[in-house]
Amino acid sequence: MVELKYTQILQENKILKEKVSGEPFRVAILSNITVNTIKELIEYDLRRNGVNPIVEFGNFDNIVQDSLEYADHNLVIIFFDLQTLVDNIPGYFEGLSDDKVDQVEKRIMGEIDLIFSNLKTTATVVFNKFTSGFFPSGFIKITKIESLVDRLNRYLTTSCPMNVELLDLGKVVGDIGIGQAIDVRFYYSSKAPYTIPLFKKYMEAIKPIILRVSGKFKKALVFDCDNTLWKGVIGEDGMDKIEMSSTSVAGRPYFEVQRIAKFLSERGVMICICSKNNADDVEDVFLNHKDMVLRNEDIILKKVNWIDKATNIREISRELNIGLESIIFIDDSAMETDLIRQQVPEITVFQVPAAVHEYPKSFLNSLYNLFDLSGTEEDRKRTTLYKEQFVRQSETSKFESIEDYLSSLDIFLSITLNDKVNIGRIAQLTQKTNQFNLTTIRYSEAQIAEYMEDHGTMIFSVFIKDKFGDSGITAICIVKEDPTNNKAVFIDSFLMSCRIIGRNIEVCFLDFVLRYLKDRGYENVLATYRRTQKNGQVESFYEKMGFKFQAVGDDGKDYFIILSEYVPFEIAYIRSEFNGSLKIKST
Amino acid sequence: MESIEKRISLLMSTVFEIPESEISVNSSIDTIDSWDSIRHLNLILALEEEFGIVIPDEEVGNLVNFKLIELIITENVK
Structure with a gap:
């Protein structure tokens, strides 16, 4: 899944705001830290699921009282963070006596009880489990804060009513790493410890709840x-x-x-x-x-x-x-x-x-x-x-609108005649391509090299790029002069990698080749479709391009086209350039 | 890639929820009503993500107008 940047989410959210209406779904976020950045992310996720949200924030560090105030909301999310609490305790936490820690623990448990009781009629409550992510880790001996976190989380698990979901915030932090999740700069300036990556990950974690409340599970x-x-x-x-x-x-x-x-x-x-x-x-x-x-x-x-x-x-x-x-x-x-x-x-x-x-x-x-x-x-x-x-x-x-889509791709073809630098790739394409391949004739590098020296043969190759990057050389057309008629040529091979099928590149490419041949004074072009087990999808390609039948058999079809009658195809959304010929051919 | 100036004004327009036409090089915390402390935080986070930089602590509070933002971005984006 492509991850949108924060500003992109803001923009998308604004667009969706105009589109999504209906009974408002009221969300309250109660916290003792600053988490306002999450507002638009939640709105965006709900709107994407067709829910029209109103997201409100309780007063800073006023969770218990606000839990009564906002109990009538459809969804209440609680960020109860230990950091603020610990900051308010005089002295370093690890230096506290067991009695003091016990007092803190009792107080928080009492608050949890009150919050759960105040919210007992709320449809859905998300309570983030406690985490010690802010605090130095005790790798060998568990720290006092870590052990407090453990006890509080156990308490949450045992006392959690049916309408409350406990979200393991510690896992969310752990998943992206503490360094990425927490930015102390903004904790000092704004009591806002969490980063945008953390909030994005949080939205992933809370997704099942968002889907459930909006009735939008995937099927x-x-x-x-x-x-x-x-x-x-x-x-x-x-x-x-x-x-x-x-x-x-x-x-x-x-x-x-x-x-x-x-x-x-x-x-x-x-x-x-x-x-x-x-x-x-x-x-x-x-x-x-x-x-x-x-x-x-x-x-x-x-x-x-x-x-x-x-x-x-x-x-x-x-x-x-x-x-x-x-x-x-x-x-x-x-x-x-x-x-x-x-x-x-x-x-x-x-x-x-x-x-x-x-x-x-x-x-x-x-x-x-x-x-x-x-x-x-x-x-x-x-x-x-x-x-x-x-x-x-x-x-x-x-x-x-497929056309609109294709034009947004910025497809660009760079066509080269007798590209000696890429003989290896050209030969490889003739050997590997099965599906979009009109005659399925395989050539070795030596044969391709020989053709490039031969005045009766032209090898066109196409380098393709679009806004997603280069596809490299992905289409080949080999044209040979008719030995009996110097005004006629035949298309010996026309093939394209299946990676780029479906963008009309083949039309643009053959169109170029035909116009090129016309400019060179050729009058008639012959072409052939040879049926194989794999190339059924191209059996009507030459018809589509305006060629006429010369012969039709079980194993394929022969065609011709008079170049003076050829009507060029205009594919407006594909740009192309011609790199000229590395071997000038006089006609 | 669009110019830094253009990207900043687009980003400010998004964060402060005002039309891009109302953002100019003279925009500042005094000319944009919705520029409060919460939006300021969101602005900094968005700038850091957009330009892949970390704005130094001591600068965070100073970025109160367009020109200063552009200056700090230009200095940090290499």
């Missing part, structure tokens, strides 16, 4: 496949190269995530698949890969196609009849997660971390709390029930 997990459920790309690497085995280093994180997903599925969470792949390839993995933990019976719904994921997820929401806001989407691609964030902002998006070994932990930390796992036997059957019940609606709803 479905939508997984991408390649590099999300397994290591590798099924369409490129094949069954024997993808990995999700518990015993392989590369596969282990994926195994663990699948195991968690399976557990969630047993607890009633709906697991779906949304992947840009050939449906048969993915089906094969679910049916036949020996290392898969998730199997078809765990999956409610699969959307394996080449349609954009925003459309697919909207369909999933409709077919399962659940709100978009109850869906979590998981993908390894920044482009896909960003698309969903922009197009379907209601959805919670999780991106597989670049450091894959962190994937299972990060997945658990970010998502586990979002589900209601108090599941019963009945819930465990829900997956089966849903599968039987829901009727697939066939209509597809597209939305125009």
Whole structure:
């Protein structure tokens, strides 16, 4: 999940404020330290869940009295910190006699009793457990303050009424480290010890409560496949190269995530698949890969196609009849997660971390709390029930704003003719690319190098970058002159890495090649589609580009286009440049 | 990347909840009504996060107008 900066949260919160209305949900924060920075974070989280909050703060260090005052609020959060209390005690705490410590303890326990009793009618109370995070740690011998914290927390656990949730603040602090969580500067100046990272982590910790009070637990997990459920790309690497085995280093994180997903599925969470792949390839993995933990019976719904994921997820929401806001989407691609964030902002998006070994932990930390796992036997059957019940609606709803999204990507193509520096990469692409590959002819480095010297052959390569960074050289077009007609050429190879499918880059690229050939005085271009098991998605590519059939057979199609009749495609949101030719060809 | 000046004015506009057009190099704690002690704390935290810096203790209280903020940010962002 992309972490927003504090100012971004303020901005988003302001936008949401205009959108979210309804019966106000009243939150009171009572504290003996300054925690006002958390106000907008809480508002933001509630508004994101469709709840319209009013967040108020009690008076500074006035928790007991205010607990009576604010008891009518829907949610009361209490930051009862020992620091302020200890500061008010004359003398150094560790030097206090046991009697004195005992007095302090009794006093706090009395206050806890009063607070709980004052708030007994409040719907939900969050009381942060005590922490000794501020104080020096006693590594060998427990300090007086640490032992006080222990006793107070035990007291909290035993005396806590049904409507009170105890939140382990010490764990929240520990998770990001005391150094990150506490900033003494602002404790001295404003009695505000906690940092923005601490508050953000706190919001993660309190999330289940926020979801419960707003009735917004998540219901479905939508997984991408390649590099999300397994290591590798099924369409490129094949069954024997993808990995999700518990015993392989590369596969282990994926195994663990699948195991968690399976557990969630047993607890009633709906697991779906949304992947840009050939449906048969993915089906094969679910049916036949020996290392898969998730199997078809765990999956409610699969959307394996080449349609954009925003459309697919909207369909999933409709077919399962659940709100978009109850869906979590998981993908390894920044482009896909960003698309969903922009197009379907209601959805919670999780991106597989670049450091894959962190994937299972990060997945658990970010998502586990979002589900209601108090599941019963009945819930465990829900997956089966849903599968039987829901009727697939066939209509597809597209939305125009995909174009808007693509234009926000700042896609930039840098096209080079006969790029001798990258012969290795070009040959590799011809060898590895299976899905978006019109003829699937493999070339060695030596052959590519030879072509570059040959006046009858042109190799175009495309370097692609967008706002997420460089994709490198990811598309190739090899054009050969017709030996019998010097006004004609044929496209020997046209291929593109599957990483960049779905952005009309192929259209822009071929458009460039055709216009280039026209400028060079060529009149006619021949092209071929050769069918393989993997390249079904491109069988109509040349038709789409305005080519006409010359011959159609079982194993493929032959085409031609008269360049004087070619109507260029204008893809306004892709910019491109041409690096000229490293080998000037005269015509 | 936008200029430091632009980023500061955007951030101040967000923290103080006023339109960016009302922020200028002459803005200060005297010209912005919503600039109270709580917002001041939030401003410092937000500046530190935005620019990835730690503002020295002794400066925290001094950052009461746009020019001083810009100065300290420029000095600390390397």
